[in-house]
Amino acid sequence: MIQTVLGNIKKEELGITMAHEHFNIDLDHVRHDGVSKIETVEEVVPEIEKMMALGVNSAIEVSTIDMYRDIHKLKRISEITGLKIVAATGYYLSEYHPEELTQKSAEEIAETFIKELTVGIDDTDIKAGIIAEIASSPKGFVGQEKKVLEAAGIASSKTGFAVSTHTGKVTAFETVKTLLDKGVDPDKIIIGHQDLIDDTEYHLELLKNGVNIGFDTCGKSAYMSDEVRAHNIMKLIEKGYGDHIVLSNDISRRTYFTSFGEKGYLSVMKITVPLLKEYGISDEDLNKLLVLNPARILDK
Numbered sequence: 672m673i674q675t676v677l678g679n680i681k682k683e684e685l686g687i688t689m690a691h692e693h694f695n696i697d698l699d700h701v702r703h704d705g706v707s708k709i710e711t712v713e714e715v716v717p718e719i720e721k722m723m724a725l726g727v728n729s730a731i732e733v734s735t736i737d738m739y740r741d742i743h744k745l746k747r748i749s750e751i752t753g754l755k756i757v758a759a760t761g762y763y764l765s766e767y768h769p770e771e772l773t774q775k776s777a778e779e780i781a782e783t784f785i786k787e788l789t790v791g792i793d794d795t796d797i798k799a800g801i802i803a804e805i806a807s808s809p810k811g812f813v814g815q816e817k818k819v820l821e822a823a824g825i826a827s828s829k830t831g832f833a834v835s836t837h838t839g840k841v842t843a844f845e846t847v848k849t850l851l852d853k854g855v856d857p858d859k860i861i862i863g864h865q866d867l868i869d870d871t872e873y874h875l876e877l878l879k880n881g882v883n884i885g886f887d888t889c890g891k892s893a894y895m896s897d898e899v900r901a902h903n904i905m906k907l908i909e910k911g912y913g914d915h916i917v918l919s920n921d922i923s924r925r926t927y928f929t930s931f932g933e934k935g936y937l938s939v940m941k942i943t944v945p946l947l948k949e950y951g952i953s954d955e956d957l958n959k960l961l962v963l964n965p966a967r968i969l970d971k
């Protein structure tokens with residue numbers, strides 16, 4: 672069973688799934704750049720429809736409480752487009768954390784996550800289906816980040832829902848260890864943004880823990896070329912880890928939209944998948960990355 676904003680579905684109903692997206696998000700309250708947000712249902716629906724026209728059926732929407740996730744809007748977006756959306760509970764980077772987290776224990780923060788996973792988000796009965804995107808700062812854990820990660824571990828081990836992270840190379844192993852120490856099933860862990868690190872040996876060390884990794888910023892070629900991304904995926908598949916990779920675009924601002932002349936939510940299907948095919952991926956492995964892996968990780 673997978674918990675979406677429109678209710679529970681069977682894992683076979685998921686189809687091609689983007690593992691790390693934002694359809695309603697506000698990072699602007701910290702960044703103040705005027706563009707780091709996606710506010711309206713109207714602006715995002717056509718972008719999602721273009722993605723769905725390429726075969727995408729579902730997405731994990733990883734916007735957190737402190738990204739001002741709006742569950743009513745996510746429900747509306749799902750109703751209008753037909754996209755199956757798994758919403759998240761969680762907190763992001765330290766600078767986004769509400770002040771109250773300093774006063775709370777990991778157990779108390781976990782209670783918030785468990786309430787959103789099992790009772791409902793805000794005043795609704797719409798439940799989160801994953802704990803995400805649990806973040807650590809690039810140079811190490813800052814402020815309450817480690818405590819929030821521990822809370823995610825507690826909530827995951829108690830409920831069986833997966834944890835998806837925002838993680839760089841510095842904090843990756845500590846992130847995995849912290850979650851495993853809390854009793855989280857390694858196959859319920861997605862270590863996110865790993866495509867931004869061009870280091871297959873490092874990826875293999877992480878994957879030895881039984882976790883999954885996100886190649887989830889596809890199309891963001893300013894940070895990493897899409898050719899390198901796809902080559903690195905192929906290397907990991909050749910090493911036997913095709914069961915532990917998920918894909919996404921991670922669009923967090925409207926200026927990435929096709930309406931601004933950019934690639935929007937289309938990069939996985941229009942850039943990464945064709946490159947993987949060019950590099951010889953089998954249909955079976957491609958189906959794992961797009962369909963089977965997200966379904967297995969989300970299902971409980």
Ligand SMILES: [Zn+2]
Nearest residue numbers: 691733804921
């Ligand atoms: Zn993200």
